[in-house]
Amino acid sequence: MNDQPDATEPLEEEVRDPYLEYGTALAERLGGRAVVEHDTIRIYVDRSNWVETIRRARDEEGLDFFSWLTGIDWSKDVEVGDTVAEPDELEERFEVMCRLSSVEGVAGAHFIAALPKDDAVIDSITGVFGGAEWHEREAHDMFGIEFTGNPNLSPIYLPEGFIGHPLLKSYPLLAREVKPWPGTVDVEDMPPEPEEPAGGGEA
Amino acid sequence: MTITFGDWITEIANWVFLAIALPTLGAAVLVVSAKNIVRAVLALVVTLAGTAALFLMLGAEFVGWTIVLVYIGAVIILFLIGIMITRAPLTKNADLSQPISMRVPAALLSVILFAVIGGAVAASFGGAAIPLPDEATTTASIGETLFTNWVIPFEVVSFVLLAALIGGIALARQDPAEEGEV
């Protein structure tokens, strides 16, 4: 806990960046690669080390506050929203990201494990943090990422029988499909019920 | 002295008696024939209420209201709570309907019992009539007799009730140690 950056001092205009120092040291200890920008520490770990890293971060580093867990869909092919800046350099993948922090200071880090899109499976951290169950269910809903070991990986947000994973970049936003933003109101008919609820690259 | 049917039917009180007795009888039949257990209990309420009303008609106010207070107000309510806590389906209870082979002897037995009791009462009292008490009811005298002539039986009965109460608690209360073992 001594490595916590002291945030009471102004951070800018200083040569040393406490977040960078803390993040690099943390990554070294836990065996990962640290990227620090805008005071946000990202630690990339291998997915085989995922649970172990989280456990060690909790037990050894004092990052015992489970803040959240989510997924990111890195995709060249973007149905809605903006594309990535340099699509050529992008590797198509999912990222599972979990934020742990401390309840004693500003210390906190985002642990990230990359998953290939065709094999989006990762071990569940519900054994480490009970609170991760809902977050993993949400990520399962939204991205279709499998969490092995989660006791109850049923849909949490989506209605039963819903096909598709809404937060995938390839998932079209239906409202956006039929009505360009900002749309004129009440001009078109309502969209017909889709035969197949929009799944992957249907549109 | 005998009462003819003509005399009997012109007396307004007898009409009231019929108005109470017939539904009571019907409800009593319903108690054993109802297909739903809660309904059977509710029919029992009507039967008891009718009985209480008959006692009131006879001027036995204390007995009448005791039936209401104790039987309807307490016993039946406990029945209902017990049934509803464990199982209270709104549909018919299959295990309530007995086969004919059981119904016929039961009905026969009831009729015989009724005949015996009715016959015994009629034989011993015949047409004897007790005049209705005037204004004052008999409650005071019941109380007085109870606490003078019958005070020992009264105490014995209350002792038995107390024992039953304690026994009930002892049975219903689960032993914490035993529970732990299971």
Add this chain to the structure above:
Amino acid sequence: MITGWFWADVIVKVILALAAMIGMALVAIYAELKVMSHMQHRIGPYYAGGRWGWAQPFADALKFIQKEDLVPEGADSTVFRAAPYIVVAATFATFVVIPFSPSLVARDLDLGVFYLLAVSSLTTLGVLMAGWSSANKYSLMGGLRAAGQLIAYELPLALAVVAVVVQAGTMSLVGIVEAQAAPITIGGLSISLPFLLTGQIVSFVIFMVASVAELSRIPFDMPIAESELTMGYLTEYSSLRFTMFFLGEYAAMISMSAIAATLFLGGYWIPFVSETALLYFGPFILIAKISLLVFFILWIRATWPRLREDQLQDMAWRWLIPIALLNVLVIAFFKVVVF
């Protein structure tokens, strides 16, 4: 013996008592709306009927009545329909023996108090029927809660009444009022006081607590706790049947207050008023006392949250009943040994 006049007399009295019950229940509803409003810094009903919104309870009743009378699918419709009548009838029956003046009483039963206890226990039956027949889990739970609660508090209620009966030496309500009007001589001073001031204060407190519980009002309103069981055994009721429950609830509040006023506060009697004056002013005196107690019950509602079912049972069995038993013992001792 029973004659034609007897029946005419009965019918007139029943109608009078019914009118008294409904009228007073409506007033109680209005009082609740207004009193609670003012306690909560609101205005309350304001428009219906013009000044002070006096017609609000009527408007409410009319609105409820014109709603569709629903019987839920799967409900036992006979029982479901019958339940409100039982509750209202049981409440109404209590009005029969309440003396409004030495002569204005539908029927002064010798067993008045005993009758009251017997009849008011029937409410439980109606509530259980309503809860079970609604085919709704909330209703069932509400009904069971209500029954458990009513049974538990019937006991302290009865024991509190027993203490009064022991002191008065009669079960007739008129007799009890007269017993309070009878002067007691302490030293050279001869004075007549209501039972509340002559040793029944413990009984009074127990009676009021138990009656609030019997009425299922805050802090004992678990049977209809809207934040837990939506509306308990009333959940599925609508229209006229709901109105009946609603009226019944307030009528029960009035009747409980009337009983308490009669047993402990001297009923239609107050000191320094002559017998003849009581004949005329008796009803007003009693109504004033009832209003006081009703206000007290409303005040509690505006102040307190509700208890939990187990806490309520705990309170009844571990505190109220032992205290009430002790109270009876003490009063019997004084009655037999001291006086």
Add this chain to the structure above:
Amino acid sequence: MNEEYRALMHRSEVAVSVELQTQDMTLNIGPQHPSTHGVLRLVAQVDGERISSVEPVIGYMHRGYEKLAEVRTYAQMTALVNRIDWVSGFASEVPFIVAVEKLMGIEPPERAQWIRLILTELFRISSHMVFTSSYPLELGATTPLFHVLRERERVLELIEGMTGGRFHPNFNRVGGIKPAAGGGKTQKKVSMDIPEGWLEATRAAMERVLLSTEQSDTLVTGNELFKARTVGVGVIPGNKAIEYGLSGPNLRASGVPFDLRKHEFHLPYDQVDFNVISAPGGDCYDRYWVRLQEIRESVKIVLQAIDKIPEGPLRAKAPRVLKVPKGQIYVRGENPKGEFGYYLISEGGQKPYRLKIRSTSFSNLSILPWVLKGALVPDLVAVMGSLDFVLGDVDR
């Protein structure tokens, strides 16, 4: 017949000797139920009044904000994010705007920061007052609702006076805040600042708020029945709270004195003096008590901020069309309900590539199955109410 009878006897004996075989009842609470604060459904297995397990079913209000964020420009998003937790809309706007500002390297002027702080605290007061008014209602006490909400109205009037909106202020702009409400084109210079007399009105309103907390103290806090319903009910120990990611008053009531306002200084919380309220019990009563005390602390903060607010512009120079450079950032703030954060991934351009919303109530609610195991049905209401969640915040 005899054998049948014996079998029957046997069966009943078995049933009694094992235990009274009562079946657990599935009680479906919600989605429309008075105590679920909206469309939350709880599937509870109850044995009599005791809950053997409860499974919250959420998602009835899922509006897909994270997806919507990917098609909205940054300017459009402020209108959206204050609808996540609608009881404290402004407080959830701030971290988002700060995230964008940090990515763009824009530093809002001091005055704007102070106004953000004041408004955040006003929303905290408002949100906590919603809790202290409605929580007794869940336990059956009606009066606190009116007494507390009446004073909350003063706070809402202040918010309305400044922002023009009572619930959804949409008042933050990248680089500062929107010009305050009132005035038109002719009075542009005047209307570009805090409305006249607003600070004095705030001071007066804070008096009323303090008065209301005192009323709550006399009417609710010391009430024996209220204590009987809440003390020792729904105990969440500190380590469980941390494990489930509970934050804000819920965490502090479990004996963990953690307040982001003491750690994250994108608003000038380092320049005001206030205490972090915490209580050791972790029960419903402590969760109530912590929130009530936090109203007092917030009043303290607001009063200090009024004294300290500097003169100056309300908005730094920011481009009209917001193009955020590539980068990833996590900014969190102390929402009235706890840690509220945004993980913003920008790939350049006018819209976020991905916006993860760390909504407080989602985590706060996730402990419900754990804490309700073995509780009574009335406790369910007490516990659920004490967690002070907003369904919009749960479902996003």
